[in-house]
Amino acid sequence: MQLYPLFADLADRPVLVVGGGDVAARKAAMLLRAGAKVTVGAPVLAPELRELLQQSRINYRAGSYQSDWQDGMWLVVAATRSRPLNRRIATEGHARQRLVNVVDDPALSSFQVPAVIDRSPLLVAISSSGVAPVLARRLRERIESLLDPALGSLLQLAQRYRTRIRQRHADLAARRRFYDWLHDGPVNALLRAAQPLQAERQLVEVLSRREVPAQQGSVVLVGAGPGDPGLLTLRALRALHEADVILHDELVNPQILDLARRDAVQIAVGKRGGGKHTPQSSIHALLREHAQAGRRVVRLKGGDPFVFGRGGEELVFLREHGIACEIVPGITAALACAAYSGVPLTHRDHAQSVRLVTAHCQQSLDTLDWAELARDRQTLAIYMGVATLDQLTRQLLAHGRDAETPFALIENGSLPSQRTLTGPLRDLPALAIRHAVRAPALLILGEVAGLAAASHWHGELLGGDAGRLADAA
Template sequence: MQLYPLFADLTDRPVLVVGGGDVAARKAAMLLRAGARVTVGAPMLGPELRELVQQGRVAYRAGAYQSEWLAGVWLVIAATRSRPLNARIAADGHSQQRLVNVVDDPVLSSFQVPAVIDRSPLLVAISSSGTAPVLARRLRERIESLLDPALGPLLQLAQRYRARIRARHADLASRRRFYDWLHDGPVRALLRASHPVHAEQQLVAALSQRHEPKAQGSVVLVGAGPGDPGLLTLRALRALNEADVILHDALVDAQILDLARRDAVQIAVGKRSGGVHTPQETIHALLLEHARAGRRVVRLKGGDPFVFGRGGEELEFLRAHGIVYEVVPGITAALACAAFSGVPLTHRDHAQSVRLVTAQCQHALTELNWGELAQERQTLAVYMGVNKLDELTRQLLAHGRAPTTPFALVENGSLPSQRTLVGALHDLPSLAARHAIRAPALLILGEVAALADASHWHGELLGALPHPASTATLADAA
């Protein structure tokens, strides 16, 4: 072990940063967060450090470095652009038994500043002994994505009640079970939902009970996005890593399921037209069964739970049965398919509104207001409409939409197999049949779809728009 790991308490202790640029500013800001009394020494200061000095948060020694600056300080950070000067600062510091860090120079340093994950009072520090700072940063990003921001408030709450917890649970095994409940149960869920007062009330109530609190199940509705695992939110990833049971749709990509906790039970509850179909009542029953058994359940849905995902129905069911729940939104297909095909859903000159429409719901096509949908200068994003393109096209043309209106039909949006078919509305059914477009696919219809020709960047582009001139005009305007 090259370095001895430690966490230093710098509260109200003097430290010195030599240097006046951006790097020195970042180091000073981090030291201030730790409560240190920071002095910066340099001939000139950049704007960030000048502002800190003006605010009275940082003391300033103007001029060239002097060894006398080290008097009384606990540690020193050398952040100048001159290696000879940094070497001199390091030598002075070592001779006076000061801890010295020379930025990006482990040879001259007596301590390293690690990559830090801050969930105060929890701190996670990662060091490569100064040999691979990029790797340390990447590891920090990976670990940080797994640590719930609610951990900080949870630990602060547990710290305040530590004495009462020890008094109530004198037996070590009982205390461990209580802390397990505290970390996995409703207190943490309430903090995550920004209800700190209710969280504290829940903790106090648990300490007042004669019996140990039982594990309480919960459900998280998680949007898995359009398919690309890289489009998962950090909160969705944390939920997958905490889940005991995952009920997932058919459209959730296998690579996303591979990110889940290895021992989580995965149950497919997909709904596919013409294929395996899990009734909604069965999904409700599974949610209730596993939550009441004290398990952490993730209901994993493609796209976003609240955009044609029946998330509202599932929340109503959970609320009616007293099950604790939360919702993690996902990137819905309209946003993802538009972005990955280079089509802006809105455009200052060509589309002032967007309509999200589904063709799959019961009586969907007969209940739509076709007169409004056929209006110009708006974008239609049609979900689950591949099998009804003939009727969609017929209705739009019959209600006045121009036959040459551009469309982009995006199959497997965001995945490596994405294909984007472009053309004019009157050719939509025939072109889709010719290229064998299959679900899942999203239809984007409107003037902005013409931009797919010029702005497409992901996957295969099929077809062509009939009016290159109008396409160029749109591209220029963008």
């Protein structure tokens, strides 16, 4: 072991930072977060450091470095641009038995600043002994994604009640069961939902009992996004890591399912049009069955649960049956497909509003207000409309939409197989047939779709010229 890992208590202890630039500002800010009394020495200060000085949060030694700046300091950070000066600061610090860090120079340093994940009071520090700082940063990012931001609040709450917990559960095995309940049960869920008072009440109520409550099941309605695993949110990833059971839509990318806990039970509840179809009542029954058996269930939906995903129906069902539920939003197809095809959904010159529309069957088409949809200066984002493109086009033209209105039809949005078909509205059905566009695909209709010809950047670009706005882009 090349380095001895430790966590230093610097609260109210004097620390010296030599240097007045951006790097020194970052080091000073981190030391202030740890409660240190920071002195910065430099001829001039960067704006961030000047602001800290104006707020009386740091002390300032103006001018060139002097040896006596180190008097009384617990540790020293050398963050100047001069290696000879940094070497002098380090040499004098070591002679005075100070801990010295020279930024980006492990050979001169007696301590190094690790990559840190902060869930105070939990801290996770990663060091590569200065050999591979980029790897340390990447590991920090990976671990960061696994640790819920609410974990710090949970630990602070447990710390406040530690004595009462030990008194109530003197037996070590019972205490462990209690802490498992605390981490996996309703207290943590309430903290994640930004309800700290309710979380504390729940903890106090359970501490009044003698027995540790049985673990209750729960459901998380998770949006898997449009397909690209890189667009999955951190909260969604954590839910997949915690799940005992995953009920997933057919369109969820298998690469996203591969990110789940290895021993989680995965159940496909597909609803692809014209193919396998799981009734919503069956999905409700599965959610209730597994949650009431004490399991942590993830209902994994493509896009966002509350945008044409029946998440609202499932939430109502779970509430009616007293099952704890959280919602993790996902990037809905309209946002992702627009971004990946280079189409802004709004534009101050061309579209002041966006309408999200579903058009997967004749029944849904019959409920639409076509006169409103045919108005100009708005963008239509039409979900599940591949099978009804002919009717969509006829209705929009019949209600006054300009036949030259540009469209962008995005198939497999955000995936490597994405194709973006462009052209004028009058040619939409014929072009879709010519290029054999298949679901899943999202239709964007409006003047902004004309920007796809110039701004498209992902996947294949097909079709006619919808680029009336391209020259202006």
